[in-house]
Amino acid sequence: MNAPPTAAAGARAADRRTSRVNDFAIKIATVNGTGSASANGMLMQAIFRMGVPISGKNVFPSNIQGLPTWYEIRVNGDGHTARTPIFDIFIAMNPQTYAKDLETVAENGWFLYDSTWPFDPELLSGRPDVTPLGIPLAKLCQENFKGSRTRILLKNIAYVGALVALLDLDMEVVEGMLNEKFAKKAHLLEANRVALKLGGDYAREHFACPLPIRVESLDKTSDHIMIDGNTAAGLGCVFAGATVAAWYPITPSTSLVDGFTKFAERYRTNEDGTRNVIIMQAEDELSAAGMTIGAGWAGARSFTSTSGAGISLMNEFLGLAYYAEIPSVFFNIMRTGPSTGMPTRTQQGDIFSTAYASHGDTAHICIYPADPGECFTMSADAFDLAERYQTPVFVVSDLDIGMNDWMVPRFSWDDDYVPDRGKVLSADELETMEAFYRYLDVDGDEIPYRTLPGVHPKGAYFTRGSGHDKYGRYTEDSVLYQEVVDRLKRKVNSSGTTSPQPIIERQEGAQFSIVTIGGCDRAVREAIAHWNEEGVAVDFMRVRAFPFSPAVEEFLREHDDNYIVEQNRDGQLHRMLLLETDIEKKPITSVTSYNGLPLSAHHVRSGIERKRA
Amino acid sequence: MSYIKKPVARHPALPKNAIGLTVRDYEGSLSTLCAGCGHDSTTAAIVQAFWSLGIEPHTAVKLSGIGCSSKTPTYFLGEAHGFNSVHGRMPSVATGANAANQDLTYIGISGDGDSLSIGLGQFCHAIRRNVNLAYICENNGVYGLTKGQFSASADVGSKSKKGETNEARPIDPVMLAITLGATFVARGFSGDKGQLVPILEAALRHKGFAFVDVISPCVAFNDHKGSTKSYMYTRENYTQVTEADLVPLRREIIAKQVAHEATTVKLHDGSVVTLRCPEGDYDATDRGAAFKHLSELKERGEVATGLLYVEESDSDMHSMNRTAPGDLVAPDWDLLCPGNDRLQSLMAEFR
Numbered sequence: 001m002n003a004p005p006t007a008a009a010g011a012r013a014a015d016r017r018t019s020r021v022n023d024f025a026i027k028i029a030t031v032n033g034t035g036s037a038s039a040n041g042m043l044m045q046a047i048f049r050m051g052v053p054i055s056g057k058n059v060f061p062s063n064i065q066g067l068p069t070w071y072e073i074r075v076n077g078d079g080h081t082a083r084t085p086i087f088d089i090f091i092a093m094n095p096q097t098y099a100k101d102l103e104t105v106a107e108n109g110w111f112l113y114d115s116t117w118p119f120d121p122e123l124l125s126g127r128p129d130v131t132p133l134g135i136p137l138a139k140l141c142q143e144n145f146k147g148s149r150t151r152i153l154l155k156n157i158a159y160v161g162a163l164v165a166l167l168d169l170d171m172e173v174v175e176g177m178l179n180e181k182f183a184k185k186a187h188l189l190e191a192n193r194v195a196l197k198l199g200g201d202y203a204r205e206h207f208a209c210p211l212p213i214r215v216e217s218l219d220k221t222s223d224h225i226m227i228d229g230n231t232a233a234g235l236g237c238v239f240a241g242a243t244v245a246a247w248y249p250i251t252p253s254t255s256l257v258d259g260f261t262k263f264a265e266r267y268r269t270n271e272d273g274t275r276n277v278i279i280m281q282a283e284d285e286l287s288a289a290g291m292t293i294g295a296g297w298a299g300a301r302s303f304t305s306t307s308g309a310g311i312s313l314m315n316e317f318l319g320l321a322y323y324a325e326i327p328s329v330f331f332n333i334m335r336t337g338p339s340t341g342m343p344t345r346t347q348q349g350d351i352f353s354t355a356y357a358s359h360g361d362t363a364h365i366c367i368y369p370a371d372p373g374e375c376f377t378m379s380a381d382a383f384d385l386a387e388r389y390q391t392p393v394f395v396v397s398d399l400d401i402g403m404n405d406w407m408v409p410r411f412s413w414d415d416d417y418v419p420d421r422g423k424v425l426s427a428d429e430l431e432t433m434e435a436f437y438r439y440l441d442v443d444g445d446e447i448p449y450r451t452l453p454g455v456h457p458k459g460a461y462f463t464r465g466s467g468h469d470k471y472g473r474y475t476e477d478s479v480l481y482q483e484v485v486d487r488l489k490r491k492v493n494s495s496g497t498t499s500p501q502p503i504i505e506r507q508e509g510a511q512f513s514i515v516t517i518g519g520c521d522r523a524v525r526e527a528i529a530h531w532n533e534e535g536v537a538v539d540f541m542r543v544r545a546f547p548f549s550p551a552v553e554e555f556l557r558e559h560d561d562n563y564i565v566e567q568n569r570d571g572q573l574h575r576m577l578l579l580e581t582d583i584e585k586k587p588i589t590s591v592t593s594y595n596g597l598p599l600s601a602h603h604v605r606s607g608i609e610r611k612r613a
Numbered sequence: 614m615s616y617i618k619k620p621v622a623r624h625p626a627l628p629k630n631a632i633g634l635t636v637r638d639y640e641g642s643l644s645t646l647c648a649g650c651g652h653d654s655t656t657a658a659i660v661q662a663f664w665s666l667g668i669e670p671h672t673a674v675k676l677s678g679i680g681c682s683s684k685t686p687t688y689f690l691g692e693a694h695g696f697n698s699v700h701g702r703m704p705s706v707a708t709g710a711n712a713a714n715q716d717l718t719y720i721g722i723s724g725d726g727d728s729l730s731i732g733l734g735q736f737c738h739a740i741r742r743n744v745n746l747a748y749i750c751e752n753n754g755v756y757g758l759t760k761g762q763f764s765a766s767a768d769v770g771s772k773s774k775k776g777e778t779n780e781a782r783p784i785d786p787v788m789l790a791i792t793l794g795a796t797f798v799a800r801g802f803s804g805d806k807g808q809l810v811p812i813l814e815a816a817l818r819h820k821g822f823a824f825v826d827v828i829s830p831c832v833a834f835n836d837h838k839g840s841t842k843s844y845m846y847t848r849e850n851y852t853q854v855t856e857a858d859l860v861p862l863r864r865e866i867i868a869k870q871v872a873h874e875a876t877t878v879k880l881h882d883g884s885v886v887t888l889r890c891p892e893g894d895y896d897a898t899d900r901g902a903a904f905k906h907l908s909e910l911k912e913r914g915e916v917a918t919g920l921l922y923v924e925e926s927d928s929d930m931h932s933m934n935r936t937a938p939g940d941l942v943a944p945d946w947d948l949l950c951p952g953n954d955r956l957q958s959l960m961a962e963f964r
Contacts, residue, residue, distance in 0.1 A: 239951065239956070267951040274935050276937050276948045278941060283735070290735070292709060297709070300712070300941045411960060452694075454671065460695075462686070
């Protein structure tokens with residue numbers, strides 16, 4: 001669990017009453033299935049369009065309707081968008097969770113609740129610092145709108161209206177968004193306007209608006225977009241030329257194929273309605289893996305998207321694809337394990353199980369995006385690596401990256417990009433060859449040539465997961481078997497110099513270094529910024545691929561004190577660094593977070609400071 | 614040593630097919646199965662069917678799971694890509710390969726152990742998806758490679774080589790396939806090549822999922838007295854419900870005596886299957902009637918063979934998906950990648 005706030009965090013909490021423009025966090029508690037998501041999205045979008053950096057984290061239950069759900073919005077003019085565990089204003093729309101919600105309200109914060117129903121003042125007895133803001137939202141909607149569903153939906157808009165007033169949001173921006181959203185639904189536009197006004201007017205009449213926490217327009221988001229990582233990865237797969245997708249629904253990966261499907265519908269549909277893509281919803285993850293591998297073997301750029309439980313199910317096939325050298329791309333959108341775990345919470349718990357998936361000696365190329373921007377670019381990287389090295393490649397993302405909206409620079413695409421289809425022999429090349437042997441390394445780069453079905457009779461070979469020699473023939477001979485598996489190890493390891501290289505940022509006079517991975521990036525950078533404010537310099541490295549680049553080990557060697565920050569219990573990256581490099585145990589220390597929530601800078605600082613004490 | 618090539622010597626008088634190849638051009642490596650194995654006869658029938666259809670060997674794709682039957686793709690079509698995948702999961706690999714390239718001819722070889730236990734789900738879903746695949750189940754009621762355990766197709770009362778009696782009810786893949794809506798369902802016997810070859814030809818020409826169950830006795834573990842999958846039992850109890858013949862589109866139709874009760878089914882590519890029913894009133898195009906008739910034969914302990922159900926089909930997985938013609942291996946890059954201009958206009962939607 002979270003450690004007590006540090007002295008510095010305490011000091012920052014002390015000025016919460018003083019005016020803090022563009023530096024606060026909101027948390028909204030509702031009941032799932034009540035339509036609050038679009039209201040929360042609207043709030044985010046309004047602040048984003050005001051040019052102020054923002055992030056949103058959806059903390060939701062594995063349920064369709066009726067359970068508590070939360071949405072966290074962080075506003076930060078300096079551009080820090082990692083999760084923050086403390087909330088200046090709480091929008092408490094779910095009486096079931098009032099007590100729990102109050103615990104996460106910042107010192108001297110605000111607690112906005114629906115005063116239609118009785119509110120037990122005892123709740124606040126332990127928190128005299130918190131200011132309650134009661135607004136009779138349900139009553140206002142009851143009086144102004146017809147139909148219970150409409151009233152429930154517009155109650156969400158009414159609290160947005162109150163926040164427009166309390167946080168001093170630009171009403172013109174909000175109006176503009178409503179106009180776009182309801183351009184073709186005039187009656188909804190009017191109802192939403194009324195709801196916004198009801199909330200806003202009530203707030204202005206009853207409270208001193210704006211609050212000391214408020215938003216002021218900046219120009220820090222015009223080059224950015226708001227997008228979730230799964231949508232970005234789905235888009236990336238379209239741009240990377242993927243033509244076959246096989247999948248089985250599983251939270252939190254489902255929206256990746258949803259995104260791919262949506263963009264394929266738009267960009268891959270011919271005038272006659274036919275499509276240059278095939279998307280197959282499989283009967284399970286085993287089948288999804290088999291389809292992906294079958295299509296990769298036949299020559300298409302194919303992928304599947306799943307989460308940890310799916311990777312467990314795919315293990316047998318993954319060993320086959322590794323050993324038979326079949327290009328294929330697997331997205332693992334990690335969630336909390338083990339077993340079913342907490343399906344709607346995030347974690348980096350599959351770093352180990354993905355890298356070494358399947359029985360026997362295996363190791364797989366894994367790449368680790370840090371945000372939706374990298375989900376987009378790494379999709380193309382993954383297909384290039386898979387076809388170059390003729391092996392499964394994993395894009396290891398997580399629920400936080402995959403399902404939350406992140407602010408990232410606008411994407412761009414290099415129109416000169418040429419897909420690396422790897423060493424595939426054409427019919428003409430086969431025609432002039434004396435003989436073709438599937439697993440023979442003819443040019444010393446550890447990668448054999450491959451052929452595709454239907455191209456040329458000389459290209460035919462028999463693919464098998466059973467023992468084979470370098471000619472592709474069945475074997476039970478020790479030496480011939482070892483020759484192939486030894487080359488496989490060298491082949492996969494050689495990807496370390498061409499896969500995405502670690503991001504390394506050095507500071508003069510660094511007292512220690514932090515090594516991290518994937519979605520920890522923003523929290524770690526924010527923590528370093530705070531240390532810098534205190535005069536402490538810190539070196540930074542984010543590992544982006546396995547097998548590790550030689551640069552990873554060099555960086556570790558440079559430092560006497562490396563802290564490996566990641567989101568799992570066992571320090572899986574930490575262990576892999578020990579296993580896969582020659583670095584000694586002593587100078588590398590594990591710092592973990594595994595509560596299922598996105599990492600915060602507070603956690604990074606307290607974790608490392610504890611270890612350094 | 615399944616990779617051993619057969620000697621290439623050819624008799625000059627061997628007949629050639631429409632594309633100038635002899636039957637030897639459709640063979641593969643030497644079989645490593647037991648002498649007398651039913652699977653080897655099935656392999657020979659597959660060779661014959663591909664030869665007589667005049668399919669270029671390298672345009673075929675042969676896939677299998679794990680087990681004795683799944684070894685057999687090495688023994689035919691040496692010039693075709695083959696894929697020996699994992700136990701029971703051949704259908705998904707075949708589905709993926711077919712998804713990538715719909716222009717090739719796909720044949721999947723499985724067995725009762727591979728298809729009806731771990732592979733049952735994938736078998737059913739390949740039918741449901743109507744993958745354009747000829748799926749051959751070499752059915753012997755027994756696990757051979759692990760030395761004689763009952764498989765899920767073993768009949769109640771059938772005896773194992775060790776003398777145990779099977780009491781669990783069998784899964785009949787033919788009845789299952791008919792129930793699931795398969796558009797082509799047949800059963801052959803490896804000991805009757807004359808019947809099996811035209812069935813395989815029709816299966817290869819059928820668009821969509823074509824299922825052929827082949828009773829293929831295991832000489833090592835399930836050919837004894839008391840077994841209901843032995844050569845002797847099958848010969849004594851098999852009933853030829855239909856006699857099929859395929860008239861491929863390209864082949865000149867040779868005048869032939871066709872009984873007046875023959876029905877013809879035109880396949881997607883224009884080939885015609887003619888069905889004669891030696892016993893009279895069996896309609897292989899009526900799913901309900903076929904199911905009822907086969908159930909009755911089954912009750913009597915008879916093994917119904919022939920092309921048991923067929924429906925004209927011009928659809929498959931790709932028609933459901935609306936896939937553009939051609940393969941999805943390397944379409945024009947312009948058709949695949951929207952490019953930066955379109956990406957920039959898309960970005961506005963994420964503001």
